[in-house]
Amino acid sequence: MSDTTPSVPGPADDPEVARLRAAAEAAEAELRLARARADLAAAEAAAAKARAAAGGDAAPTPAPAPADTPAPAAPDTPAPAAPDTPAPAAPDAPLTDALVATVAAGYAGTAPALDLGVLVNGGPVASVPVRIPLAMTNRHGLVAGATGTGKTRTLQLLAEQLSANGVPVFAADIKGDLSGVAAPGVSSEKLLARTSALGQEWTPRAYPTEFYALGDDAASGIPVRATVSGFGPLLLSRVLGLNATQESSLGLVFHYADEKGLALVDLSDLRAVLTFLTSDEGKSELKDLGGLSGATAGVILRELVAFSAAGADTFFGEPELDVTAFLRTTAQGEGIVSLLEVPHVASRPELYSTFLMYLLAELYEVLPEVGDLDKPKLVFFFDEAHLLFREASKAFLAAITQTVRLIRSKGVGVFFVTQTPKDVPGDVLAQLGSRVQHALRAFTPDDATALRASVRTYPASGYDLERVLQELGTGEAIVTVMDERGVPTPVAWTRLFAPRASMSPIPAVDLAAAVSASPLFAQYGTPIDRESAREILAARMQAATEAREAAERAKQAAATEAEYAKQQAAIDKAHAEAQKKAQREYDRLLKSTAAPRSRSSAPTSPLDDLLGRGSTKTILGGVIRGIFGTGRRR
Numbered sequence: 339m340s341d342t343t344p345s346v347p348g349p350a351d352d353p354e355v356a357r358l359r360a361a362a363e364a365a366e367a368e369l370r371l372a373r374a375r376a377d378l379a380a381a382e383a384a385a386a387k388a389r390a391a392a393g394g395d396a397a398p399t400p401a402p403a404p405a406d407t408p409a410p411a412a413p414d415t416p417a418p419a420a421p422d423t424p425a426p427a428a429p430d431a432p433l434t435d436a437l438v439a440t441v442a443a444g445y446a447g448t449a450p451a452l453d454l455g456v457l458v459n460g461g462p463v464a465s466v467p468v469r470i471p472l473a474m475t476n477r478h479g480l481v482a483g484a485t486g487t488g489k490t491r492t493l494q495l496l497a498e499q500l501s502a503n504g505v506p507v508f509a510a511d512i513k514g515d516l517s518g519v520a521a522p523g524v525s526s527e528k529l530l531a532r533t534s535a536l537g538q539e540w541t542p543r544a545y546p547t548e549f550y551a552l553g554d555d556a557a558s559g560i561p562v563r564a565t566v567s568g569f570g571p572l573l574l575s576r577v578l579g580l581n582a583t584q585e586s587s588l589g590l591v592f593h594y595a596d597e598k599g600l601a602l603v604d605l606s607d608l609r610a611v612l613t614f615l616t617s618d619e620g621k622s623e624l625k626d627l628g629g630l631s632g633a634t635a636g637v638i639l640r641e642l643v644a645f646s647a648a649g650a651d652t653f654f655g656e657p658e659l660d661v662t663a664f665l666r667t668t669a670q671g672e673g674i675v676s677l678l679e680v681p682h683v684a685s686r687p688e689l690y691s692t693f694l695m696y697l698l699a700e701l702y703e704v705l706p707e708v709g710d711l712d713k714p715k716l717v718f719f720f721d722e723a724h725l726l727f728r729e730a731s732k733a734f735l736a737a738i739t740q741t742v743r744l745i746r747s748k749g750v751g752v753f754f755v756t757q758t759p760k761d762v763p764g765d766v767l768a769q770l771g772s773r774v775q776h777a778l779r780a781f782t783p784d785d786a787t788a789l790r791a792s793v794r795t796y797p798a799s800g801y802d803l804e805r806v807l808q809e810l811g812t813g814e815a816i817v818t819v820m821d822e823r824g825v826p827t828p829v830a831w832t833r834l835f836a837p838r839a840s841m842s843p844i845p846a847v848d849l850a851a852a853v854s855a856s857p858l859f860a861q862y863g864t865p866i867d868r869e870s871a872r873e874i875l876a877a878r879m880q881a882a883t884e885a886r887e888a889a890e891r892a893k894q895a896a897a898t899e900a901e902y903a904k905q906q907a908a909i910d911k912a913h914a915e916a917q918k919k920a921q922r923e924y925d926r927l928l929k930s931t932a933a934p935r936s937r938s939s940a941p942t943s944p945l946d947d948l949l950g951r952g953s954t955k956t957i958l959g960g961v962i963r964g965i966f967g968t969g970r971r972r
Contacts, residue, residue: 477746
């Protein structure tokens, strides 16, 4: 029906139909504009090749148009319809002009966006940019690719543009390469040749950056610590490698500590609780917990001791970092790039990945619901994501999936960075809206299987992806994202732009200076050791020990007193027996030396018995005479 045909009342007048018609007409106009731009780009490329063959300037700048050549249409002027038969593509170009126009229309838009690069179709097509709408970066994403294919540089490119658009960024700096974000890039002939070919207006610059470190490595960054209670039993079980039974038992220990007011600040606090529960004083309370055996508590305690011996004690404690520090912007409105420096991740991979998950979970807990925003509050890059999911329990994977699904409504976007999409569980992949896939390798049968599985996850395109994914050069990727309306964009072979900041690590001296100058260092640089479960239980056990020792002393004293009384009674008894025996012997001697008694019935005195009656009279008579002198009278 032509535009001049009068409308007939009916379903055609429905507002929804009118809206769809308008959308279709707008899409058709965008398609015509994209085709015109593609034709212009092809003409420019052909002219550049002709000049190069003639020995002229090989730069991509088009030659001045002849006087009789119509000027290009102004941006506000509708582009002329593309010819029915597009110009023949280059022999090595995988996409036809029609497909190129489809890609251009898919990534066209007026809303703020992050520029990833330009389409590659035998060569870079500078007129077809590949972009991610800024509002869609909180729909999560994946950056994948084999080692050395450019994942880190892609992460840096995204982080720089997010910061420039006022969006804070958090990322883990595995090898130290990302620290260069804090310093301007260095120009080189090779770099300028690449950016010129892509039509990128490259200028060096630095971005506001904060450096963090796990534990007390203040030279590497502001210490990031967590309390054991804040970390929680699920994440700690993941770090310790506990099975499902031990994990549930650890949850009971956390519940017990919470009920008893025992603050679990560091690992020594948790060890103290477990030691108490397995001691004589805590056995009764261990029974009250139910479902926690002494053997299981012993296993958890041994794992904690080994974990602490590996140096994990420094990651738990206070002051605990307030994760809202990652949401800061500068006075100029630029987002601050927060880099977690973890150069020794290989020695503690589970701790690193689980700690990042803890930070993400904390963000989910503290941030309010905001729904869909024009730009996210924070974009969180989860590097080496395969470490997070490797050998993870079902409960842990369920917690990750739930967090990723729900944190979008808190204004946080999450990008997982790993080597292959198969490293990320399907339930998590289903939540990701953007995908930047660098080259994959297929050196083994397992690699080939993973490659085919990755190819099947892409929508239909004009590429032989199984071949293209192995042929991508460094700094190239297969990209598909969500457009402004939330619709997946066409698959695009993309040559990525170069970051503007330095792509080399900054010197250690500069990094240490940046850390010490941070206002957060004064707040989090010095650890705090307040009274917690270890001190409380130590006091209880000390009191119990003293009470037990006092009871033992009292018992010993009572036993000693009883023994003394027993011995004293025996001594008294023996003494009494000796006295009785002596008395009996004395009586016997008296009897044996006494004179014979008369048969008188009158009793005699003992003296008479001893000396005899006659002798007594003689002696007494002599004594009397001597005294009274009566002996001289005759």
